Amino acid sequence: MNGTDNNRTDQILSELSALIESGQINKKQILDLFKDEQPTEAEQSKVNLQTLFxxxxAFIVIVGIVVLIYQFWADMDQITKVLLTLGSAISAYSIGYYLHNQEKTKELGLAFLTISLVTYPIGIGTTLDLVGVSAMEMGGLTIISAILFIIYFASYFAFKTWLFLPFVVAAGSSVFITFTNLLFENALTPKHFNEYRGLVLGITYIALGYYFSLVRKPSMVSIMYFLGFILFLGASIILTGFKPNINIIWQFAYPFLLVLTFYISVLAKSKEILIVGTIFTFAEILKLTSEYFSRTLGWPIALIIAGLVIMGVGYFSFEVNKRLIKHQSQP
Structure with missing residues (x-):
């Protein structure tokens, strides 16, 4: 920018400043100049209606494929089954890929991709049966889960769309569950095996929720936090045990885990975490009441005490949401 341009810019800014001081224009009018054109309500309604259709x-197509398979499955040979299931998945994926790369048909492309994502598991399982690997045994289920994870994960990076993320998480979780089942298929399962797997999945989901918050995927953040804390607190409360088989370590640690959950809900500004923490606090209160107070005080008194405590926790949760989470979420 040369000297003449600088002088011209200074002159325009000076005139603009004078207009603002005189009240002839306001800040909003200036900011509106920098905003991209927003679609009208009619255009937004049209887009939403198209997406709904x-x-x-896509849902009707999926139902149709399932019904078709159900009606004629017994009469098909294995090759026909593969062509119908895996062929449908690949065809829908190819159509979705093409449409998604066209600016005007991106949403329609996502619909076809959804069809493919739902039909891929059936197609891969049928193909495994064709080559002699049982899709219903744990080894076959592990292979299916691993292949699906690769397809979904690669598709997410290829398309850069949120649609694949829930499928990636579901497939990854399936790999973990089926593979750990396969490891102990012919061996003695460790004590509290499922509970500790729930803890691992819960912590993983929470970590994914934090990652998605960093990369600005708010929908996935809510889902991961919600499911993660359900798994984590659910597995933890089961590990505390039930009288007379109480696990002292987990029984002592669980209240601190609940406090930590409320603390994280404030840090993460997450209603989902707060709701889950509140529900499991209610569950712990009822559990402790039934185990320690129902026989000494009697069920009616124990229930009254539990109800009052739950009301207090509910009030506390509401205040945390109103004063901390909502307040911090405001710009």
């Missing part, structure tokens, strides 16, 4: 159509 695409989702509804």
């Amino acid at each position: 695409y989702v509804l159509g």
Whole structure:
């Protein structure tokens, strides 16, 4: 920018400043100049209606494929089954890929991709049966889960769309569950095996929720936090045990885990975490009441005490949401 341009810019800014001081224009009018054109309400309604039709159509197609398979499955040979299931998945994926790369048909492309993502598991399982690997045994289920994870994960990076993320998480979770089942298929399962797997999945989901918050995927953040804390606190409360088989370590640690959950809900500004923490606090209160107070005080008194405590926890949770989470979420 040369000297003449600088002088011209200074002159325009000076005139603009004078107009603002005189009240002839305001800040909003200036900021509106920098905003991209927003679609009208009619255009937004049209887009939403189109998306609704695409989702509804995809759902009907999936139902149609399932019904077709159910009606004629017994009469098909194995090759026909593979062509119908895996062929449908690959065809829908190819159509979705093409449409998604066209600016005007991106949403329609997502509908076809959804069809493919749902039909891939059936197609891969049928193909495994064709080559002699039982899709219903743990080894076959592990292979299916691993292949699906690779497809979904690669598709997410290829398309850069949120649609694949829930499928990636579901497939990854399935790999973990089926593979750990396979490891102990012919061996003695460790004590509290499922509970500790729930803890691992819960912590993983929470970590994914934090990652998605960093990369600005708010929908996935809510889902991961919600499911993660359900698994984590659910497995933890089971590990505390039930009288007379109480695990002292987990029984002592669980209240601190609940406090930590409320603390994280404030840090993460997450209503989902707060709701889950509140529900499991209610569950712990009822559990402790039934185990320690129902026989000494009697059920009616114990229930009254539990109800009052739950009301207090509910009030506390509401205040945390109103004063901390909502307040911190405001710009």
